[in-house]
Amino acid sequence: MFNKNLLFYVTFLIGILHAQLTVALETVEFPGYASDIQVPVIVNNPNNSISGLQFDMVVDPNIISPFSINVSGGAAGFSAEMNQLSSGAYRILLFNAGNAYPIPANSDTVMTIHFDGSDIASAVIDLGMSELIVTDSSGVDLGSSSGNGIVSIGFVVGLSMSSDSGDVSEIAELQVSMDNDGTVGGVQFDLLNEPDYISIDSIWTADRTTGFTISTTDVGSGTRILLYSTTNNNIAPGIEPILNVRFSINDDAYGDDVLIYFNEVTVSDSIGGIYWISELDTGMVTVFPGYMEEPHNLIAVSGLDGEVPLNWDPPIGPIPPSVPFTIELLTDNWPGETSWDLVHVDGDSVVASIIPGELVDLATLYTWDLDIPSGGYVFTIYDTFGDGICCGFGEGYYRLILNGTEIATGGEFDASESVTFNTSDGRFNIIQYSYINPMPIEKELSTYVAREDFSLSPPFFVEMGIINELDQESNIGGFVDPILLRNVPDISGYNLYRSSASDPDYELIVSVGTGVHEYTDNEVINGATYYYYVTTDYSPEGTESGPSNVVDATPVEWVELSITNGSALSGQTDTLDISINNEAEISFFYIEIADDPDYIIAETILPTNRTQGWTLDVTEASGVMVITGWGISNNLISGSDPVCKVIVRSISMEPSLVDLGFTFANIKDYNDVEMNWTGSDANFEVSVETQSLAMPNAVANPGDVITLPLMISNTQPVTAIQFSISSTANQVTGVLVDPTAYMDFNDWYFAGNTVGNEYYIVIVDLTLNNPIAPGMGHIADISLYVEPNVPTGSSIEIGIVDMIMADANNIPMYTESINPSIFVGTPMAKFSLDTNLTMSGYAADNITISLENIVPISVFEMLLIDMPDGLSVTAVNPAGRFADVGGSLLDNSGEDEDGNCYIFGYTIGSAIPVGTGPILEISVQQKNYFGGHLGLFFGDVTARD
Structure with missing residues (x-):
């Protein structure tokens, strides 16, 4: 049975052997301007024979080009070809075209690539290998790895800059050093710094560049420096400084490391060739402690009571x-x-x-x-x-x-x-x-x-x-807060300083935290001017900036003005209290109070306990009450009670609620500093009592002179009466005005005068101290002439117009009138009041109305007016001749809503016969608030047969 572990070992070993096959481009060095730069291609194949290989080569930077390639070493008998691809890379191919023996294991150089560098004084060029394929005699890919090469031509140059430190407004000196193995004919570079806290103050040569010329040009945010010799001298090989650069540190440079770096560097040799820059080492200026930026835009608010709000911007x-x-x-x-x-x-x-x-x-x-x-x-x-x-x-x-x-x-x-x-x-x-x-x-x-x-x-x-x-x-388009772009040192807080005229040296009044940009100074005296500035306290604490802008503010006390409500009958007076709520002592006040509508007149001003010894004055100016007060030897101390009492008189022809409001004030403290103020408004209720003039109806013939009594009903003393009498179609003209024995009129003036189409009547107390007392009575007889051409049977309406009735202070009062009519000829029906009453308390009595008629009367309508309104009508009943014919009254006969008595009488199937006698009985009761005389008058009266 096959061992699985052995299979794994064999497979793993084969992978290792394949991984050891490499193809690499050699790293070579050549002098400048070399016409034949040779780069070997080295194969490391410890276990395999090779029948062919292929790879792509990229030259970076692409400043040299391969012009030939030849085989060598173990690749004898092989062929090599080279083509440039559309991408700019070069494809290198090594193959066995003549059935030569494969490249044996452990071979070395197999090819040499030749480049032309005759135009290059100095360079470091990367040769990159990619897309590598290596095969054996059967065409099997052996698996391989590639290695890149480097071509170093001539000498290279490195630049570096030293470092220094300093604080704002100081100078930092740095040196530019050059590491060069070959001679240098000229140097050009840009110096940039970040952040922008420093500026080049001056540049001069070092020992290695004595006699060289320096030229500078501003480029963008940096400086371009050109170092050259006008006598064609060169800088010998070395590593020492070539330039000295002095920088000035900006006044607003924060504590930070300012990096100084090279850009756009060009170094040429003695014949104008350009050296390859191998190294650029950054310089540095350390700014410490740096700009301790002050806060900005300090603002103080004036005019507030006992406080000065302040706010500022952070650095x-x-x-x-x-x-x-x-x-x-x-x-x-x-x-x-x-x-x-x-x-x-x-x-x-x-x-x-x-x-x-x-x-x-x-x-x-x-x-x-x-x-x-x-x-x-x-x-x-x-x-x-x-x-x-x-x-x-x-x-x-x-x-x-x-x-x-x-x-x-x-x-x-x-x-x-x-x-x-x-x-x-x-x-x-x-x-x-x-x-x-x-x-x-x-x-x-x-x-x-x-x-x-x-x-x-x-x-x-x-x-x-x-x-x-x-x-x-x-x-604010495109704005990025500068604090985000600068390395601002840590802020530990802010210190606020204050001075004043009494204490001119600035003293620290408060220190606040980092995120606090406002403060309200409550330790101030109203009327005094204070000066402020704020500083930034940086970390560590005690590193303080300079002062911000200096601002000033004057706190001013707000005093509260108030006035009491009032009320008075038109023509009468009331007393208003004017109060000032103040903490600081007051030396002067000027106050304007408007009344809307303008029905109030100030007459007298009186001091209070707070203004004893003060000079006070009150006047009326264009309808505005003007109150002035100043202390001659003492100030108005702290308090809220009234400072004066103003006696005012109300004047109105109608009831009104008057608004009293403060419109202006000038109040000064003990230092003669004007104080702010606010006012609480008030109301004044003006009530009106109705005064009345009345003349009764009359009967006359054309060409007659008749006398009509002028009746007055007044609730207040009267010193003057003025009105005009007008008539329908000017059928009546005035003749005479005579006083009666109602009172002693010896010092009064009674007169009538025809003005245009009206009879103008004036009745005046010449002494102004003998007024008509309140009451009701017959004060004058007015004689009128009825024109002869007035047709009989007509009624002349008399109008009492343009009335003015003035009180004891010569102030007009609201006045109404009861106007008479004159019937010309003999009337068909004449109504009369046959009763004179004497009543007391809440008494009741009856009034009889009689009728004298020359034709039968079946319907009549009348209005009975009491002047003043002192009686209540409790019942109206038919009587006498009207009751005898079964006369009736409408249900609404009786006292109406105006306090008058309306009567509508009628008969059905009969009429009041021709004759004279009572027809109505009216029950009346005296109103409990009334006392004195009153008159009863007929208003509109009609009758039909």
């Missing part, structure tokens, strides 16, 4: 990307007053600006498109008159658009408005300034162009926030 490198920035400005009607500037917070450098007078077109949109480096900026718009660009003299505005996103817009400011913004993290804040003193002349008369001589107020905080950072990140 990101000295060359930030740029961001598109657009300024839009719509001018108002005074464009010459407007100017602006854009300032970088680092160094306060002005990026762009316009001056007053540069804008000339009214209501015109101007646009400026800028491309600004990333960082912190302050945009400020100015108005020389101090009234902004909206909305008193036009509807101007400005818009700031950063990278396609609107970051701020406005127009309603005083002297200036500033927008501080940061392109890196999207933060912004807005503050305003006003002129402490207003313009001494009206705007239309002003010739001011600039007003630098006027002092500005402290900053008034408006708004702060963060721009949409996602938009910013997606729209």
Whole structure:
């Protein structure tokens, strides 16, 4: 039986024997410009005889070409051929064409390939073998491995550079050495460094290159150096330096290893041949500790109460990307007053600006498109008159658009408005300034162009926030944060320093961690200006950068203003408390309060416990209540109680709820620094009592002079009455106005005068201290003349128009009237009130209405008015002549919703006969709140037969 283990051993042994057959190209060296470079092909076949072989040869670089091939050694009698393939490789074939003996085992060189190197001074050329096939006499592939060769021509050259170290702004000196076995006529190479922290300061020759000339040219991010001899001298073989290079380390070079490497190297021999470069050794400059980059774009927010928020950018490198920035400005009607500037917070450098007078077109949109480096900026718009660009003299505005996103817009400011913004993290804040003193002349008369001589107020905080950072990140096209491209040293934190006028030396106030880029300083005093800068603390701790940009900020206290609600009857007064909630002492306040609608008049101001010894004043200016107070010898201490009481009088012809709101304030602390403020609004309820004038109906004939009593019902003292009487088709003219004995009218003025088609009546208390007391009564008799041509049977409607009834303070009051009518001729039906009542308390009584008619009456309708509204009608019943004929009343007869008495009477199948006498009895009850006289008047009255 065959042993399986023996079979495995034989098979394995055969594999080993086959693996030992190799064919290799020899490695050879030849001098430069050799015309016949011979490369042997060596076969190592310890166990097999060979009848033929084939392989492909690649020459790399392809600077020499084989021109012949010959057999040798154990391949005697064999033939060799060589062809170049389309790929550029050469196919080598060795075969037994003459039945020669096979190449025996243990043979050596079988072929020699000849190359022409007469044009090559120096080179190292790889000869690669592939696609090898070796066969025996039966054509069986013996299995083999190949070996590559190398052709070394002439001498090769190596370049190297030494290393040095230094810190920012220092010099590093390095040497370029050349390892050459042959003479060198010239050298050219580019020097590049990464990262770009160093620059070539100077280059000079070494001992080996004394007398040589050096030429340099900037190429891309590097420097091309050419070393040659104008006298055809050569550099002798050696390994020593050929050049000295001095580098200056950039001011912003971080601590790092800067690699300096060669590129595009060419070394020529004495006759212009090019040496093969065998080695390029990189140099290095170690920068330590390197640039301790400071934080950037420090921003401080002014105008906040008891705090200063600060924020900054971390170190990101000295060359930030740029961001598109657009300024839009719509001018108002005074464009010459407007100017602006854009300032970088680092160094306060002005990026762009316009001056007053540069804008000339009214209501015109101007646009400026800028491309600004990333960082912190302050945009400020100015108005020389101090009234902004909206909305008193036009509807101007400005818009700031950063990278396609609107970051701020406005127009309603005083002297200036500033927008501080940061392109890196999207933060912004807005503050305003006003002129402490207003313009001494009206705007239309002003010739001011600039007003630098006027002092500005402290900053008034408006708004702060963060721009949409996602938009910013997606729209800054192609930008990669420089911090990702630089070997920034590790940051251990940031140190924030502060100074002030009272403490001018900068002192460390806080150290924060690596990821913290903001801080709010709460250890500040309102009204004082503080100055800040921030530094970077690198690892190890204590390696601190220089300072960032210096910023200043002034915290200002926010005081709270409030006013109490009030109420008063029109013409009467109420007292409003004005309060200030403050912590810092106050030396002055100026407050404007608007009432909407304008129904409130300030009359008197009174001090409180907080303002004893202060000078206080209140005035009315264009409907605005202006309150001023200043301490002569003492300040207003901390507190929240009222600082003054203002007595106001309400004036309205109708009930109204008036809004009281703070519209402006100028409040100064003990250092005369203007304070920010906020106000809480209030309401004032104005109530109205109705005053009434009435004249009863009358009967007259054409050409008659009749006298109508003028009745008054007033709830407040009256010092003046004014109205006009008009009539239908001017059928009545005024004759005389006489006072009655209702009161002492000796110092009053009664007069009537025809003005156009109306009779104008004036009744005035000349002393202003003898008013008509509240009540109801007959105050005057008015004589009217009925024109002769007025047809009988007609009714003349008399109108009481343009009424003004003024109280004891000469303030108009709401007044209504009951207008009479005059029937000309003899009426068919005449109604009358036959009752005079005296009532007290919540009493009840009856009133009789009589009718005098000259024709039978079957239907009548009337309205009975009580002036003032002091009676309630509880019942209306037929009586006398109306009851006798079975008269009836509609169900809605009685008191209506206006407090008057409506009556509709009728008969069925009968009528009130001609005659005189009572027809109705009305039950009334005195209203519990009423006391005094009242009058009963007929309103509209109709009757039919």
